[in-house]
Amino acid sequence: MARRTKEQAAETREQLLDAAERVFCSKGVAQTTLDDIAREAGLTRGALYWHFKNKTDLFSAMCDRVSLPMQAMLDATVLEPGSDPLGRLSRDGARILRQVSEDPRTMRVFEILMFRVELNDVVQTVLQAEKERGQHCRVQLTEVLRAAKAQGQLPGHVDCGLGAYALNSFMIGCIREWLEYREFNLADRSEWLMDTFFAGLRNAPPPPTGVAEFKSEPTVSK
Amino acid sequence: MARRTKEQAAETREQLLDAAERVFCSKGVAQTTLDDIAREAGLTRGALYWHFKNKTDLFSAMCDRVSLPMQAMLDATVLEPGSDPLGRLSRDGARILRQVSEDPRTMRVFEILMFRVELNDVVQTVLQAEKERGQHCRVQLTEVLRAAKAQGQLPGHVDCGLGAYALNSFMIGCIREWLEYREFNLADRSEWLMDTFFAGLRNAPPPPTGVAEFKSEPTVSK
DNA sequence: TTAGATACATACACGTATGTTTGTAAACAC
DNA sequence: GTGTTTACAAACATACGTGTATGTATCTAA
Numbered sequence: 116m117a118r119r120t121k122e123q124a125a126e127t128r129e130q131l132l133d134a135a136e137r138v139f140c141s142k143g144v145a146q147t148t149l150d151d152i153a154r155e156a157g158l159t160r161g162a163l164y165w166h167f168k169n170k171t172d173l174f175s176a177m178c179d180r181v182s183l184p185m186q187a188m189l190d191a192t193v194l195e196p197g198s199d200p201l202g203r204l205s206r207d208g209a210r211i212l213r214q215v216s217e218d219p220r221t222m223r224v225f226e227i228l229m230f231r232v233e234l235n236d237v238v239q240t241v242l243q244a245e246k247e248r249g250q251h252c253r254v255q256l257t258e259v260l261r262a263a264k265a266q267g268q269l270p271g272h273v274d275c276g277l278g279a280y281a282l283n284s285f286m287i288g289c290i291r292e293w294l295e296y297r298e299f300n301l302a303d304r305s306e307w308l309m310d311t312f313f314a315g316l317r318n319a320p321p322p323p324t325g326v327a328e329f330k331s332e333p334t335v336s337k
Numbered sequence: 338m339a340r341r342t343k344e345q346a347a348e349t350r351e352q353l354l355d356a357a358e359r360v361f362c363s364k365g366v367a368q369t370t371l372d373d374i375a376r377e378a379g380l381t382r383g384a385l386y387w388h389f390k391n392k393t394d395l396f397s398a399m400c401d402r403v404s405l406p407m408q409a410m411l412d413a414t415v416l417e418p419g420s421d422p423l424g425r426l427s428r429d430g431a432r433i434l435r436q437v438s439e440d441p442r443t444m445r446v447f448e449i450l451m452f453r454v455e456l457n458d459v460v461q462t463v464l465q466a467e468k469e470r471g472q473h474c475r476v477q478l479t480e481v482l483r484a485a486k487a488q489g490q491l492p493g494h495v496d497c498g499l500g501a502y503a504l505n506s507f508m509i510g511c512i513r514e515w516l517e518y519r520e521f522n523l524a525d526r527s528e529w530l531m532d533t534f535f536a537g538l539r540n541a542p543p544p545p546t547g548v549a550e551f552k553s554e555p556t557v558s559k
Numbered sequence: 560t561t562a563g564a565t566a567c568a569t570a571c572a573c574g575t576a577t578g579t580t581t582g583t584a585a586a587c588a589c
Numbered sequence: 590g591t592g593t594t595t596a597c598a599a600a601c602a603t604a605c606g607t608g609t610a611t612g613t614a615t616c617t618a619a
Contacts, residue, residue, distance in 0.1 A: 119566060120616070127566085143457035145367035148606060161568045164608075231455045235365035246517065277521070280514060281530055285503075288510025292502060295468065299499070303548045307541070308503055315537025319529070326525045341596060342586070349596085370576060383598045386578075565616070571609085579601085586595070 128166045130156045135177050140223045144174065144232040174232075175241045181224040185211075186248055193255040200263040201317075204256070205309040208286055212305035215290050226294050253279050260316075272321040276329030285312050350388045352378045357399050362445045365453045366396065366460065396454075397463045403446040407433075408470055415477040422485040423539075426478070427531040430508055434527035437512050448516050475501050482538075494543040498551030507534050 119127070134156035138147045149170060153160045167173040189207075197203055214221050234242055256279035263269045269278075289308060293301045341349070356378035360369045371392060375382045389395040411429075419425055436443050456464055478501035485491050491500075511530060515523045 121565090124566060143367070143455035145365070145455055146457040150606080159568050160607090162566075165565090165567060169608080231457075233365035233367055233453045233455045235368040235453075250518065277526060277529070280520075281507075281511070281533065284510035284514040285507045285534075286510070287513060288506035288508070289503070291509060291513070292506040296472065298502075299551055300548075303545065304499060307499070307544055311503065311537045311541040312507075312534075313537070314540040314542065315533045315535070318536040318540050319533040320536065322529055323525065326522075329521055343595090346596060372576080381598050382577090384596075387595090387597060391578085561619090563616105563618090565614100567613090567615100569610100569612075571611095573607085573609100575605090575607105577602100577604085579603100580599100581601090582599075583597090584595100585597105586593105588593080589591090 124166075127156070127158065127162060131158065131163060131166060131173070132177050132180060135173055136220070136223050136227070139174070139177070139227050139231055142231075144170075144227065144238065145235075149173075171238060171241070174238055178224060178228070178241055178245070181221055182245065182248065185214075185221070189252055189255070193259060198266070199268075200259050200266065201268045201313055204259055204263075204282070205306070205313050208282070208309040208312075209305040211286065212289060212293075212308065213302040216293060216301035216305075222294070225290060229291050229294060249283070253283050256282055269316060270319060270321075273316065273319050274322055274329050277322075278316055278319075280329070281316075282312065346388075349378070349380065349384060353380065353385060353388060353395070354399050354402060357395055358442070358445045358449070361396075361399070361449050361453055366392075366449065367455060367457075371395075393460060393463070396460055400446060400450070400463055400467070403443055404467065404470065407436075407443070411474055411477070415481060420488070421490075422481050422488065423490045423535055426481055426485075426504070427528070427535050430504070430531040430534075431527035433508065434511060434515075434530065435524040438515060438523035438527075444516070447512060451513050451516060471505070475505050478504055491538060492541060492543075495538060495541055496544055496551050499544075500538055500541075502551070503538075504534065 131152065135147075135152045138151050138155050142151065149160050149163050152173070153163050156162075163173065167176065195203075215225055216222065228242075228245065232238055232242070257275050260269065260273070260275040260278050260282075264271065264273060264275060269275075285308075289301075293299075353374065357369075357374045360373050360377050364373065371382050371385050374395070375385050378384075385395065389398065417425075437447055438444065450464075450467065454460055454464070479497050482491065482495070482497040482500045482504075486493065486495060486497060491497075507530075511523075
């Protein structure tokens with residue numbers, strides 16, 4: 116094959132990433148061969164090994180294409196100050212649910228991360244990064260809930276760390292279950308779902324007595 | 338190796354399933370070799386191929402050891418009639434969260450199903466069965482929520498199908514996030530989490546106008 | 560204009576997982 | 590007590606994916 120211009124080479128790189136998204140999504144990461152991806156893109160493994168070190172490197176690049184922008188969006192919304200923390204949290208959550216259900220790339224990568232990849236050595240570092248992003252996100256959510264409590268939007272007895280965990284769990288669960296069944300239009304329901312969750316937080320019962328705050332708990336080893 | 342009695346053979350079969358649980362959980366299903374499992378059990382692949390047809394068969398048997406009892410429990414709690422549907426749902430949900438965080442076998446199998454398996458051909462039929470169990474579960478949850486609404490425990494405008502989806506998503510998300518981070522004692526918090534969720538359902542805002550009921554929505558194809 | 564770098568395609572060597580076949584010692588039937 | 594079946598272990602054949610080495614046509618810079 117002939118050498119191509121830099122722009123053309125960058126384009127084939129994107130084509131390889133697109134092909135990886137599709138094949139990973141349909142066959143699972145471990146089950147797909149590098150040859151599968153190359154052929155899906157109309158190329159050979161030579162092109163793949165030219166642009167990426169190996170399967171791990173390709174997977175990492177594919178995840179970054181979605182994760183990095185989403186991380187930036189999360190950071191921006193959390194850092195932005197305001198007078199209605201709970202309302203903004205609800206709207207941002209609904210926006211994420213909408214994006215997952217409407218943007219094909221986000222949808223596919225989430226589906227891969229939730230169903231089509233297993234935590235092992237080949238993707239360990241990539242998923243470790245995703246895990247740390249999730250942890251970072253929960254810390255930020257806790258801060259926002261604290262601000263909401265300070266402004267009287269939440270009852271004083273709510274454990275903000277646990278509330279952030281519940282919020283994160285609810286959204287992850289909504290995304291996962293919707294991706295698995297796709298029985299309804301998630302975008303139309305995302306606001307109701309988020310509002311309903313926060314209605315729960317605002318009307319939460321007091322925590323059980325004798326149980327320490329979330330943050331002071333020791334990490335349970337595996 | 339010598340032939341062993343029937344009881345001893347049944348015992349080695351259990352040992353193989355135990356070993357599979359451990360190795361699947363630590364290395365991921367696709368990444369583990371049948372030789373890995375056999376050696377973890379102190380045996381050889383000969384024993385494995387004697388007791389199971391192949392990796393798929395072994396995986397299936399391992400899942401059934403946990404899924405079937407849990408399915409039975411769910412069915413029993415849903416079918417049992419009573420005067421406080423929401424309260425029983427909350428208690429049963431908390432019980433499941435507790436079991437996941439306290440029973441090692443349940444914990445490992447959930448971890449495998451959530452993080453250490455990818456949906457591909459080798460486990461397709463098994464995961465398909467799990468998926469149908471989930472669907473069946475949601476149908477039953479919808480019925481319970483309808484009963485709760487009929488008894489005045491829920492506002493009339495709540496879409497019970499969507500509520501069941503939210504409940505299921507919340508629990509799946511709680512289990513998934515707890516398994517991933519294990520930052521606190523889930524059993525101590527399970528009741529508060531469930532109560533908080535149902536507080537949200539009881540105080541849910543009315544659904545957006547112009548959006549059809551959950552059940553009448555067409556299935557979104559992939 | 561030409562030498563070298565680039566962007567791939569092709570071919571090959573290697574390791575490794577799988578399924579199967581064969582071996583074998585003990586349990587069980589008779 | 591003998592034959593047969595059981596419950597595995599050990600050995601083998603096969604296939605397949607990876608990584609790398611090599612080939613090559615084009616682009617680019619001097």
